[in-house]
């Protein structure tokens with residue numbers, strides 16, 4: 001089948017002197033892996049080698065049973081030059097595409113994730129972008145979309161609601177148990193991380209943002225919630241993403 005889709009480049013590797021294998025997130029076909037013949041020639045139809053983050057209109061053939069498809073044409077429609085100029089923006093953008101590439105299975109469409117990624121990259125490129133908040137919101141929404149966000153409103157151990165911001169004794173989070181734990185259940189879990197009141201507040205802000213409310217997420221809170229969601233992502237993937245060390249700061253959840 002032949003498709004024409006908006007697409008964002010998630011991964012690139014060399015295939016030969018002149019060709020690449022490129023993984024794209026497409027809007028309606030999900031992640032596809034394509035052989036891009038001749039793209040490394042200067043006069044190729046794509047205007048040269050395809051880079052990470054390249055975004056545009058993609059024409060390709062592939063079968064939904066997986067495997068390698070073929071890139072027919074790619075024309076960049078969004079310039080990510082502003083993103084590439086500053087390392088904090090660029091590293092955050094690279095983290096988002098690495099995360100999307102690891103979390104999404106091949107040929108499993110998630111149009112909402114495509115839109116989220118498109119919007120997050122556009123926002124990161126803006127001068128006034130709250131970079132940590134953009135990353136935290138993307139982590140949150142991606143986890144929600146793939147069904148891994150977990151239970152954040154009550155304790156997954158005893159069901160008590162004492163994990164909220166008013167919980168007083170703070171809360172814990174366990175990736176393997178799939179959500180928040182109250183102070184009494186948290187200490188007993190094999191795997192859990194202590195969560196400060198600030199992080200609980202930030203989680204509530206992300207939940208509100210998801211419903212369309214305008215919320216501010218100060219950098220301090222955003223850094224903490226990023227660290228928590230990154231901890232969860234690392235556990236779920238069974239490995240640490242390459243960009244984690246450049247994007248997740250020293251703040252504890």
Ligand SMILES: [Zn+2]
Nearest residue numbers: 155158182185
């Ligand atoms: Zn409990």
